[in-house]
Amino acid sequence: MRRRRKLIAEKYIARSSAIAARLIGGEMMIMSAVDSTFFTLNEIATLIWQAADGRTPLSAIVTDKICPEFEVDPGQARRDAEQFINDLCQHGILTMSDQPINAPEAQ
Amino acid sequence: MSLLAEMNQKALTLNIPLSVHLDVTYRCNERCVHCYLDHDDHGEMTTAEIKEILNQLSDAGVFFLTLSGGEVLMRRDFFEIVEHARRLLFNVKMKTNGVMIREPEARRIRELGVEQVQISLYSHRPEIHDAITKLPGSFKRTVQAIRFLKSQGLKVVIANVLMASNLFDNTGVMALAKDLNVPYTLDPTVSPKMDGDTSILALRIPASELQQVFRNKELVGNVEEFCAPPPAPGEDIMDGFPCSAGHTACYITPYGDVFPCVQFPLPSGNLRRQKFADIWQHSPQLNEVRSIRARDLPTCSACAHVGTCTRCPGLAFMEGNMRGPSTADCEKSFQRTGIPSANMLHKNRTSFPLIQIQSIA
Numbered sequence: 001m002r003r004r005r006k007l008i009a010e011k012y013i014a015r016s017s018a019i020a021a022r023l024i025g026g027e028m029m030i031m032s033a034v035d036s037t038f039f040t041l042n043e044i045a046t047l048i049w050q051a052a053d054g055r056t057p058l059s060a061i062v063t064d065k066i067c068p069e070f071e072v073d074p075g076q077a078r079r080d081a082e083q084f085i086n087d088l089c090q091h092g093i094l095t096m097s098d099q100p101i102n103a104p105e106a107q
Numbered sequence: 108m109s110l111l112a113e114m115n116q117k118a119l120t121l122n123i124p125l126s127v128h129l130d131v132t133y134r135c136n137e138r139c140v141h142c143y144l145d146h147d148d149h150g151e152m153t154t155a156e157i158k159e160i161l162n163q164l165s166d167a168g169v170f171f172l173t174l175s176g177g178e179v180l181m182r183r184d185f186f187e188i189v190e191h192a193r194r195l196l197f198n199v200k201m202k203t204n205g206v207m208i209r210e211p212e213a214r215r216i217r218e219l220g221v222e223q224v225q226i227s228l229y230s231h232r233p234e235i236h237d238a239i240t241k242l243p244g245s246f247k248r249t250v251q252a253i254r255f256l257k258s259q260g261l262k263v264v265i266a267n268v269l270m271a272s273n274l275f276d277n278t279g280v281m282a283l284a285k286d287l288n289v290p291y292t293l294d295p296t297v298s299p300k301m302d303g304d305t306s307i308l309a310l311r312i313p314a315s316e317l318q319q320v321f322r323n324k325e326l327v328g329n330v331e332e333f334c335a336p337p338p339a340p341g342e343d344i345m346d347g348f349p350c351s352a353g354h355t356a357c358y359i360t361p362y363g364d365v366f367p368c369v370q371f372p373l374p375s376g377n378l379r380r381q382k383f384a385d386i387w388q389h390s391p392q393l394n395e396v397r398s399i400r401a402r403d404l405p406t407c408s409a410c411a412h413v414g415t416c417t418r419c420p421g422l423a424f425m426e427g428n429m430r431g432p433s434t435a436d437c438e439k440s441f442q443r444t445g446i447p448s449a450n451m452l453h454k455n456r457t458s459f460p461l462i463q464i465q466s467i468a
Contacts, residue, residue, distance in 0.1 A: 018220050020198030022170040025121050029114050029170055031198050033220045036262075038110050 013061075013085055013094050014054030014101040021049075034092045044070055045084055052094055054101030058085070114170075118355045123168040124387055126356040128369050131157065131188060132177040133361055137204050138241040139227075141270055141310050143300045144177065151361035154184040156379070158191045160359065163383040165195040175202035175369075177361070180212070189219045198222050202266075205252030206245055213255035223262045226253055229270075231279030239272060253287050263287075269295040269320065270310045281325060293326055296435060299425045301372050311435070317442035334443050340414040345402040349420050353396035357387070367396050371421025373429070396420070399430060406432050410449035412440040 015021075018033040028041040028049050041049055044066060051061045058081065066077045088094040095101060108116075118125040132151050133144045152160070164172065172192055179185050179201055192199050200223045201216070208216075216224065226249060230236040233246035240246075256263045265284045269277060277293060284291035295312055299305045312320075320326060327333040348354060353367035353375075360366070363378035365386050375393045376386030387393065399420070402408050407418060410432075417440070422433035432450035441447050 017193075019196065020170065020220075020222065021196045022165070022168055024114060024123060024125075024168055024170070025117050027114075027117070031170075031222070033198075033222055036222070040110055040114060 009098055011058040011082075011085075011096055011098060012054055012056070012100050013048075013052040013058060013096050015049065015052050016093050016095060019093050030093060032091050032093055037091050039088075039091070039093065044080075048081055048084065049088075049094075058082075115351075115355060118168070121168075122388065124164075124355060124357055125169065126171040126173070126351065127164055127169045127359060128173040128175060128356070129157075129160075129359045130175050130177060130361050130369070131179055131185065132182050134181040135176060135178040135204075136181060136206055136242060137178065137245060139229075140239055140241070140272070141268055141297045141307055143298050143307070145301065146177065149362060152363055152379075154187060156363070157188055160363070160378050160383065161188075161192050161195055161197070163378075165197065167384050167387060170198055171200070172197035173200045173202065178207070179203055180207040186215055186219065189216075189221065193219050193221075200225065202227075203252075204240065204245065205249040205256075206242065208252035208255055210255050210258075213252070213259045213261065216256065217259040217261050221261065223264060224256055225264045225266050226256075227268070228253075228265045228280060228283070229267055230273045230276040231283040232276060235273055235276055239270070250283075250287070253289060257288065263289045265289055265291045267291065267293050268297065269293055269312055270297060271312050272310065274312050274316060277320070277323075293320070295320055295439075296419075296422075298370055298422065303425065305425075314438045314442060317439060321439075321443045334445075336444050336446055337412050337415040337440075340401070344414040345400065345408065347401050348397075348399060349401070349418050352420060353393045357393070365390070365393075367393060368421050370419060371396075371424055371429075373421075373424055396429065404430050404432075406450050406453060407448075411446055412437075412444070412448055416440045416448070 019030055020033065021028060021030045023046065026043060028046040030039045030041065031037070047065050047069065048061060051065055059078070062077050062081055063074055066072065066081065067074050085094055085096055089096050115125060133146055134148055135146050174189065180203060189199060199221050201221055202225045205226045228236065228249055229239045236246035237243050253263055265280065267277070267280050281291050295317060297307055297311045299308060321334055322330050324330050352371050356368065358366045358369040359378065364374055365376045365378065366372050367375065373392050373396070375390040401413055407413055407416070410416070416436055418436045419433045420429050422435055423429055423431045426434065432448065434450065437448035437450045441451060
């Protein structure tokens, strides 16, 4: 029997170097150097941000870090993560690729 | 409340130093007449020492890092310092006179992701600017630097200090800033020297001229609102503190001394002997600054301006008492609103009659 093709392509995410960031009381505070937009990330988003090393697949970030920590449904977690990542990509804070990315060192 | 205001509040609650101003050197290629610094090198920190301090600041939660001097580019390792700071993901702003910035330096500053470059410019007339900096040709080079930085897409801000000698050039600098397409800030404050020498205060503009500055809508926005009489202070005002110095911000000298603010030279520790976190959390001096609320100020708590005054605790400290008034700010409040401060009334009761009679016509 022919194996079913994987429906969801793997994605890799990396933090941009054109940002300033600091963890303040459990919340990640980020400012884009491109347009000075200011963001704060909640705990889940902070976990994704910290794991965005360009090498770890998004699916692994969701299943290994988000789901065990926050006890959320993997499908829902993946959809929420992609929405969040798309938002940050639009502001140049994260980059996403279907290949591993050379990224700055993790904070 | 904006996100930034929320983070400020959070930093305050958690005792996190959100902003640090680090002077990497006091050496300078200019000799500005109003400068409060001693430009001799008394043993400034090495590259390794500064990098280690940046590591500690990052661990302590510092987000905004202002690198200043002296002239920052007098340090040959300046870009190495910025590179390290950016690797630690600080939001870096730098202050410079721009004289040493050409196209390659501007490009490097952009590549390093510096958020903003503040450049001092005192006049639109070369002879006036150069007379203040005491460096012939500095006006031309500074303006060129602004153009180099702008061509790299960097955010540049012109900072002007208003003194008697450039009093009438304010609108000219503003027009030049507009022409260069950069924001403009104006500060009418000349501070005493770090060693307490107050001779340079003679350079301040006459108090009466402040009225013109405060009624310039291009500088202050809504003049009526800006110059309105102060509202009666509520409990929140009396329980408040004057500024972020020592609360969510501090200053570090090129020798590793920690002060609450660049304008508040209260020695609170030294980073060559102590860790930053120890100083920030346990310095008796910083804790004393943090303990002061508006209601604790003997003169200012009874002043009509207590809720709206720009009272600088550092300038008050340099006048002899960090709980006392800062007379320069008393003057500003008076010139802004026409209402004398408690300090002014206390000092010279006869100057301000209790009943002022004005002609109806």
